Amino acid sequence: AQSVAQPEDQVNVAEGNPLTVKCTYSVSGNPYLFWYVQYPNRGLQFLLKYITGDNLVKGSYGFEAEFNKSQTSFHLKKPSALVSDSALYFCAVRDDQKVTFGTGTKLQVIP
């Protein structure tokens, strides 16, 4: 069975500071890993994904994520946070078919 853990319910960061949202996963076989963002009253929007290749993946809105196979982690990062980045972030893992989401991390960027 596959699983995703987002250990932090909420992350607070000052505007302009770097941010990290943590994710660890468990899956048999090669992982397909994703990050999504959800703004209030909206659906989940795709940010980026890792399938194979470079361990550092770049995505939308200046976000990037680092795949670490030995630590089974896929942390989301951004060098300089914006107030508009405040939202709910979900990590997800997919095997051949099924997609499993983490519980979500609320990111609060403080002006």
Added chain:
Amino acid sequence: DAGVIQSPRHEVTEMGQEVTLRCKPISGHDYLFWYRQTMMRGLELLIYFNNNVPIDDSGMPEDRFSAKMPNASFSTLKIQPSEPRDSAVYFCASSRTSGNTIYFGEGSWLTVV
């Protein structure tokens, strides 16, 4: 591309009534997923289809819930009879072949009173 289209966006219904939520996946996508999101339980996978065939419905809460996909461009999630605890946001999502990105609709916000 129009994206995943869900209807209705909002529905308020009385306990005991039948509710039907509709979804049009992105054209060419052969996977379709139904999720439910609540504050208490987060995002739950209810059921998913591949090429219109239900693959895993283990997340469907009980017999009151049913889902169909009569063709590649349409799916329904039905709740009959509805109960207040069914109040949630129901998302439909679709993707191409396995391993690929799934794309979400804007959700159907259901309130059962």
